[in-house]
Amino acid sequence: MTTTPLQPRLTDIGPPSYDKYLPPIIRKNYGKWKYHEKLAPGVLCHVAESGDRLYTVRGGAPRLLSIQTIRKFADLADKYCGGHLRFTSRNNIEFLLEDPAGIEPLKQDLAAMGVPVGGTNNSISNIVHTQGWVHCHSAATDASGIVKSVMDALCDRFTHEDMPAKLRIALACCLNMCGAVHCSDIAILGVHRRPPKIQKDILPKVCEVPTLISSCPTGAIRSATFEGKPSVDVIEEQCMYCGNCYTVCPAMQLNDAENDGLSIWVGGKVSNARSEPRFSKLAIPFLPNNPPHWPEVVEAVVKIVDVYRQNARKYERVGEWIDRVGWPRFFELTGFEFTRYHIDDFKHAGLTFARSAHIRY
Amino acid sequence: MADAPDEKKRANHQPQTKLLDELEKGPWPSFVSEIKAAAKTSDSARDLLGQLELSYEDKKSHWKHGGLVGVLGYGGGVIGRYSDVGEQFPNVAHFHTLRVNHPAGWFYSSEALRTICDIWERRGSGVTNMHGSTGDIILLGTTTDQLEPTFQELTHAGFDLGGSGSAVRTPSSCVGMARCEWACYDSMKLCYDLTMHYQDELHRPAFPYKFKFKCSACPNDCVASIARADMSIIGTWKDEMQVDHAEVANYAAAGLDIQKDVCSHCPTKCMDWDGKKLSIDNRDCVRCMHCINVMPKALRPGKEKGAVILLGAKAPILQGALLSSVLIPFVPADELFETIKELVSRIWDFWDEYGTNRERIGELIQRVGLPAFLEGIGLDPAPEMVSAPRDNPYIYFQAEKEGEQ
Numbered sequence: 001m002t003t004t005p006l007q008p009r010l011t012d013i014g015p016p017s018y019d020k021y022l023p024p025i026i027r028k029n030y031g032k033w034k035y036h037e038k039l040a041p042g043v044l045c046h047v048a049e050s051g052d053r054l055y056t057v058r059g060g061a062p063r064l065l066s067i068q069t070i071r072k073f074a075d076l077a078d079k080y081c082g083g084h085l086r087f088t089s090r091n092n093i094e095f096l097l098e099d100p101a102g103i104e105p106l107k108q109d110l111a112a113m114g115v116p117v118g119g120t121n122n123s124i125s126n127i128v129h130t131q132g133w134v135h136c137h138s139a140a141t142d143a144s145g146i147v148k149s150v151m152d153a154l155c156d157r158f159t160h161e162d163m164p165a166k167l168r169i170a171l172a173c174c175l176n177m178c179g180a181v182h183c184s185d186i187a188i189l190g191v192h193r194r195p196p197k198i199q200k201d202i203l204p205k206v207c208e209v210p211t212l213i214s215s216c217p218t219g220a221i222r223s224a225t226f227e228g229k230p231s232v233d234v235i236e237e238q239c240m241y242c243g244n245c246y247t248v249c250p251a252m253q254l255n256d257a258e259n260d261g262l263s264i265w266v267g268g269k270v271s272n273a274r275s276e277p278r279f280s281k282l283a284i285p286f287l288p289n290n291p292p293h294w295p296e297v298v299e300a301v302v303k304i305v306d307v308y309r310q311n312a313r314k315y316e317r318v319g320e321w322i323d324r325v326g327w328p329r330f331f332e333l334t335g336f337e338f339t340r341y342h343i344d345d346f347k348h349a350g351l352t353f354a355r356s357a358h359i360r361y
Numbered sequence: 362m363a364d365a366p367d368e369k370k371r372a373n374h375q376p377q378t379k380l381l382d383e384l385e386k387g388p389w390p391s392f393v394s395e396i397k398a399a400a401k402t403s404d405s406a407r408d409l410l411g412q413l414e415l416s417y418e419d420k421k422s423h424w425k426h427g428g429l430v431g432v433l434g435y436g437g438g439v440i441g442r443y444s445d446v447g448e449q450f451p452n453v454a455h456f457h458t459l460r461v462n463h464p465a466g467w468f469y470s471s472e473a474l475r476t477i478c479d480i481w482e483r484r485g486s487g488v489t490n491m492h493g494s495t496g497d498i499i500l501l502g503t504t505t506d507q508l509e510p511t512f513q514e515l516t517h518a519g520f521d522l523g524g525s526g527s528a529v530r531t532p533s534s535c536v537g538m539a540r541c542e543w544a545c546y547d548s549m550k551l552c553y554d555l556t557m558h559y560q561d562e563l564h565r566p567a568f569p570y571k572f573k574f575k576c577s578a579c580p581n582d583c584v585a586s587i588a589r590a591d592m593s594i595i596g597t598w599k600d601e602m603q604v605d606h607a608e609v610a611n612y613a614a615a616g617l618d619i620q621k622d623v624c625s626h627c628p629t630k631c632m633d634w635d636g637k638k639l640s641i642d643n644r645d646c647v648r649c650m651h652c653i654n655v656m657p658k659a660l661r662p663g664k665e666k667g668a669v670i671l672l673g674a675k676a677p678i679l680q681g682a683l684l685s686s687v688l689i690p691f692v693p694a695d696e697l698f699e700t701i702k703e704l705v706s707r708i709w710d711f712w713d714e715y716g717t718n719r720e721r722i723g724e725l726i727q728r729v730g731l732p733a734f735l736e737g738i739g740l741d742p743a744p745e746m747v748s749a750p751r752d753n754p755y756i757y758f759q760a761e762k763e764g765e766q
Binding site: 070091180217258272307 | 458535679
């Protein structure tokens, strides 16, 4: 260690208290908000029972931020918000103003920084996503690059509130789903499509074989010996490329430039509004990894957004719209091919079979 | 840290990033521009750029499997990461990430943000995520020898590490009472109280697998707790919705079609609009939030507030994705913390006893069955726990105990 340790050594202090960084207007009106109004895309006004008004300006951020940009945000917070700001659960940044006179100049400062203002109400908010090639070992694709490419194409939908309902997009770069994309209106999911390539020479040195065998959800990994040492074989037709073995054993190499790519899922939601929370369903089983712009993925997402926007009724989320018009119509309208991969053949598959004569013609 | 201050010299060594440069175009803020901004003063950010460009050329990740690195006395909070092209990019050969527990609701002062930036400028790459998927501040990339000093500087600035591995993961909450009229309990405070109470379980992994808490203060569930938390705490209310009939009339006068836009979307058809008055049968209301979302000035949650506690959500690995399901239909707001602590200790005892390696609580319940789990934690079955009673007749009847009918 190159530096003198700070004294005393502190551990288990936990995060700053939940109220430590709240601006005074929030401290005063905590738990006493009465209603809110939409002023413009990205601008909200919350009114307290005391009559106080709090103005929020929301900007889109790339999630990956340099300390240089964070300092610029801090400067804006000093300039307009008494030194307070917050981030949202979708990686947006929010400036909280007491004085509405600051809204327009703040928006201009944000525009000068290249920060779009929006993401509120019936817009497409920021894409929650994972690390991808920036920092993950099991990524089947990059995350930030696809998000950037998709949001470039959908930026007007972020800065306008002109969707039938809110639309939430998420991206995870493998089935581990650090981004838990599985309940999004549109989910972009990185997929591997080939079983792991076993590096048998290093396996005994870097892995515990029993742990490795038990890590496989489908029992596809079997005990074997290689040059007299404990090893494993993979029953390839049983592998569904989840990567769990790779997470417990680095010798189970899964990344494959030619066969890795993206899948697209639609119709999930987490909110309880109207219909119950639900999983996203498969729309496109595979699209190629095509950096730097991933045109196939961008085109597919834009297609879904456009078709939904033209056909859904007010307040219908993507899944609710498809409930009404039916999956055959979804595939017809989007032009996406319905394939054998769309039919579930894993556990509880029968739950997704059409078990009625309710068919739209 | 090791970064030389010579910016001019460094500028001459900026890697060629033909593919990544493409992602500096377009209207959305660019992560490439962010890494480049950090690279002006950071050798590791510069090599990150170079390695990422290589990934864009090869279409695959160049990070190796994580190693066991961390700070003294903790078993988590640091994600070990090594490059498989470390000779080409020596400044990211070791590129470990610190998860820093965010303040609930992601509120900051500008001073606190600058403090974190200053520490990360001295100690790491200058690249962050605001924030990671679970909610932590992510300090992206430093060397093993910098982990402990970074940690000490962070704790002296009032910040601690978040969770990783088979531990309590950093709990997160929606903005709740800080800026939302729909908050049915104090989600930020509960999040903070849980985080503080489980510091040991958060920093020292001792479970079969991860355990996540997420606190959403109303059924809109802004932190996606039902999809992403082993324990989902979702605010709701028990009594009648609060209605301001004059404001309902104002919405109608302003052009809102209340029958079509509000009543027809009600999942239980519990409300009616006769053109003058909105009537609600609260017994049938499932607290979905649609009508309140559409008319926030006219409708509000009731006054008897609390939360529903659900259990078991997770992403697909291993046996398939799960949504959380109802465990306790209603806990009054002021009893939440005590109830959860007591409930969680029984749940963790059961998980500890019966869970296998890398088995989330939701998957354990799938394996042993919800009735056996309920019996194990001493909770009575309730009809709110199921969407419907079973439709198959394969019932495992238990032998009647002596004296029972």
